[in-house]
Amino acid sequence: MGLNLLTICYLIGSVTFILGLKMLSNPASARRGNLIAASGMLIAIIGTIFLYEDNGNKLGNYAWIFSGLIIGSIIGTLSAKKVKMTSMPEMVSLFNGTGGACAALISIVEFDHLSKELAVNNSSEYVSSIQPTVLIIVLGLIIGSVSFAGSMIAWGKLNGKVKDFSFTGQNILNLILLAVALSAGAYLVINPTHSFLLYGILALALAYGVMFVMPIGGADMPVVISLLNSFTGVAAACGGFLYHNQVMITGGILVGAAGTLLTILMCKAMNRSLKNVLIGSFGGSAAAGSASKEHGAYKEISLSDAAMVMSYANKVMIVPGYGLAVAQAQHACHELEKVLNEKGVDVKYAIHPVAGRMPGHMNVLLAEADVSYEKLLEMEQANDEFKTTDVVLILGANDVVNPAAKNDPASPIYGMPILEVELAKNIIVNKRSMKPGYAGIENALFSRPKTSMLFGDAKKVLQDLLTEIKNV
Amino acid sequence: MQSILNFFSENIQLIYIVILSVFLGIEVIGRVPSVLHTPLMSGANAIHGVVIIGAIIVMGKAETNNYLALILGFLAVILGTLNVVGGFVVTDRMLEMFKSKSKSQKTSSK
Incomplete structure (x- = not known):
């Protein structure tokens, strides 16, 4: 009776996960979907606690x-x-790691x-x-540990505690680590009595997880x-x-499949292959190559001039990026939008699918x-509307507006769809400095005649801009 | 080799579930707008917290004198719960903002 009831609990659980x-x-049903999956x-959890039986024992x-x-x-x-x-x-990332x-x-x-039972009975039939079962245990251990160690490093990188770290031959070392872990796993499956090997596999898998995420740059963290x-x-x-x-x-396979598809969708939005992201050649060598190129000449704009240009525009398009997220400038940004609206300026936001740290991150922040x-x-x-836009205000976005993606086949981001801000009449770029963005590529947009730079922290610049605009 | 084949025939139902779930997982999120990528990732993250069930079974089966199983199982229950509860709450927080948005949108359009 209890077990049958549990089967129904699990059936309900599975259906809610799919529905969720x-x-x-x-967008309309998302929140309800989350609640349905949670219920x-x-x-499933309550059913397991009270109804689960293992060989007749509760x-x-x-x-x-x-x-x-x-x-x-x-x-x-x-x-x-x-x-x-x-x-x-x-x-x-942290919750994923747990x-x-x-x-x-x-x-x-x-x-x-299992190894305790093996100590009692090690006949070849039993082995x-x-x-x-050992195979599944080993797979669960390796995948779980890689995911845990990798997520912790990703977490550390996103909050700035862990810096990018790579050295030549790291990819080969990583592959060797993985190969050793897998072959130790295979050996353990064939000879399950060598139980100490499990801890070796654990250590190798953890090390692989760390080394796997370590060289990958911040821009690739979402992937x-x-x-x-x-x-x-x-x-x-x-x-x-393991438990039938x-x-x-x-639940696990649904997430495994959906997560893989989501990963591929993200890679597509950046016009990169998954292999390219994982081997991490992008963050390292490509950045070194383009960083040696010199900056073109660029011109700066003063706050009061920027305020003037924006107050007298008909239409302003804001392009938010990673810099806005770091500076937590979303509220200041909304203030600016309201003040400009009061002056009769039409303000809209152009959202690139991979702007910020995660796809959809900008939407969440602005919401x-x-x-x-x-x-x-x-x-x-947005690309349709840039033609009729007077001022584009770029807040801490860089690679998603880089024209090299359209016209420089040698660029590592060549082919990535971008926001074509150059169609607008004026471009104001807010950045902290002339340093290249997360992908480490120079941006020719900054030296175009239409473009003027407004350096500083996004939040501070927006607040100053607000006071200036109110005074216009 | 024989044992692997046996494993397949013994678990054929589970293997069917795996294969069908792969297609379902891909199909179900196939047309997600990019706006929802972050909440979707977070929601999926909460769903794989179903691993908590394994932790509860480990914990519940542990003999009272097996300290390794008790301690590791206890840790596993805590970590798994973190994954489930944290995951769903974070997702709900993200989506809450979308919802309030569409409401105010409706009222403004009226």
């Missing part, structure tokens, strides 16, 4: 289980409620269990009967997080095989600052 993901891909998760250790659940819920809710909108990507660690720990405990997200999904599905648990498999949904233009719409 489906609804998450539509399905709750049903689960025990309720005190441990509930205190773990309560501690996790409190920390999880508090950190999720407190995090700033600009640090969302780090948070997602999921990976959870999968790895399950593998360790289950293997410990061959548990080999598939990496999305990829690690799908890794954790697969690790969760390994747990599903359908909901873990559906937080109460910017109206209909003012956010997607790339194609």
Whole structure:
């Protein structure tokens, strides 16, 4: 009876995950979709605690289980409620890492269990009967640990605690690490009695996770997080095989597949192949090559001139980027929009699909600052409107407006769709300095005659600009 | 080799689930607008927190004198819960802003 009921709980869980993901891909139903998936998760968890039976035995250790659940819920809710909108990507990466660690720990405990039984019974029939289980344990351990270590590094990189680090031959070393970890895993599957090997595999997988994310530049972090997200999904599905648990498999594989597709979509938006991102040749060698080129001449514009130009424009298009997110300038940006609106200026936002740290990040940030949904233009719409735009204000965006993507076949970002800001009459670029953007490529846009530079922190510049505009 | 084949035939239902879930996962998010990429990633992140179920089973099966299993299982439950609860709450926070947006949009258009 109990077990049958549990099967139904898991069925409900699986259906809510599918529905939830489906609804998450539509703005109108997204929030409900998230809640539906969450309630399905709750049903599956409660069902497991009270109804699960292992060879006829109910689960025990309720005190441990509930205190773990309560501690996790409190920390999880508090950190999720407190995090700033600009640090969302780090948070997602951190939570992804905890999921990976959870999968790895399950593998360790289950293997410990198996090796105790092996010590009692090591007949060859028994050994061959548990080999598939060992294979799943090893896979779960490797994938979970790589995901955990990688996510922690990605988290550290996004909040600036970990710097990019690479050396020549790193890719080869990484491949060797992975190959050693996999062959140690294969050896353990063939000879499950060598139980100490499991800890060696754990260490290798953790090291690989660190080394794998270390050389990848900040601009590629969204892709990496999305990829690690799908890794954790697969690790969760390994747990599903271990316990013949359908909901873990559906949930895990759904995320694994959807996460992989999302990763590919992101790579496409940047016109790069996944291989290119992973090997990390972009951040290293390409940047070194183009950084040696000299800056072209550029002209600066004073705050009062910029304020003047914008107040007398008919239409201003704001192009937000990573710099806006770092400076947390979304509210100042919305203020500027309101003040300009009062002066009869039409203000819109041009959102490049990969602007900011994650696809859609700019939409989330601007939504937080109460910017109206209909003012956010997607790339194609924006490109149609630039022709009739008087002033484009670029706030900390760089690669997404780099004309090299259109006209320089030698550029590493050649072919990436960009916002064609050059069609507008005037371009004002706010940046902290002339340093190239995250991709490390020079931007010829900055030395065009139409372009003028307005250096400084996005938030401060916007606030100063506001006072100037109010005085015009 | 024989054991791998046995594994396949014993778990054929699960393997079907895997294959169908792969297609479903791809199909279901195929037409997601880029606006929703971040919340979708975050929501998917919360869903793979289903690994918590494995942690609960590990914890619940652990003998009371097996300290390795108890401690690691306990840690796994905490980490898994963090993934689930944190993931869903963060996603909800992101989407909350979208929702309030479409509401105010409606009222302004009226």
